[in-house]
Amino acid sequence: MGDILSEDELDVLLSATDAEDGGGVEGDLAGMEVGDAPAEAPSRVVTSYDFKHPQRVNKDQVRTLENLHDNFARLLSSTFSGAMRAVVDVDTAFVDQTTYAEFIMGLSNPSCSYQFTLGPTNGQAIIDFAMPVVFSFVDRIFGGKGSSQGVDARQLSQIEMGVISKIVKRVVEDLEATWEPILRVEISDIELETNPEFMQITAASEIVILLSFEVNSTNASGLVSLCYPFFTLESILPRLGQNTY
DSSP, X not given: OOOOOOHHHHHHHHHHHHHHTTTHHHHHHXXXXXXXXXXXXXXXXXXXXXXXXXXXXXXXXXXXXXXXXXXXXXXXXXXXXHHHTSOOEEEEEEEEEEEHHHHHHTXXXXXXXXXXXXXXXXXXXXXXXXXXXXXXXXXXXXXXXXXXXXXOOOOOOXXXXXXXXXXHHHHHHHHHHHHTTTOOOEEEEEEEESOGXXXXXXXXXXXXXXXXXXXXXSSOEEEEEEEEEHHXXXXXXXXXXXXXX
C-alpha cells in the first residue's frame, strides 16, 4: 500500500490544481473588476404553441385555400345579385383554423346551415348563411326591398326553405367550380339543418378550416361561413401550396 499523504502534502496538491484551473470560481471572481457583470448565457428563441388550436394546415396551404375561395366570393356575388335583382357585394372576410366546437358555438340558433359531402374525399362540410342574409333574400323574392331589419330570429317556414334551397343549389354549383383548378369535386347529400347542435359531422375537438365571406347589399349585410373539417381536406392538402393556383 502506498504512503498516506499528510495534511501539508494535500494542501500543496490542492493549491497546484487551483493554479492549473485558473483559480476556479474564486480565481474567476478575483479576475473581475468591481462593476463588471457576469457574462449572460446565450438567449434562446422561444416559439409559442397553442395546444388548443394546433395549426394542422400550413401557411402556404391556407394561402392557396384563400385564393381559391376569393373566386368563390366573386361567384357568390354574381349568384346573389341575380337572386336579389340588385347589386350584392361578397368579399372574403377571414380564414381561420379553429375547433369544430367553437365553430358551432358561433352559429345562431335557429340557423340556416347546410351540411354536405365533398367528393372525392367523401368528407363532410358545412355552409352557413347568417339569418339577416336569409331574410333579406326572402323579403326581396316576395316583393320587398330586400331588407331584414325588424325581422325577429325565428325558424324558416316551409315556403321560405324552398326559396332558399333554390339559391343554395346555385351556391353549390359555385363551390364545385371553385375547386376546379385543383381537382374536380362533386357535392352531394345536401341537408338543411336549423339547429347547430344537431350537426355532428366531426368530433368537437377536431380542427376545422373556417372561411367567412361578408355579404353586403343596399338593405342588408351578414356572413356566409364555410367550414371544412381537417380530415375532409387531408387528402387534398398535398395539392395545395405547390403553385397549383
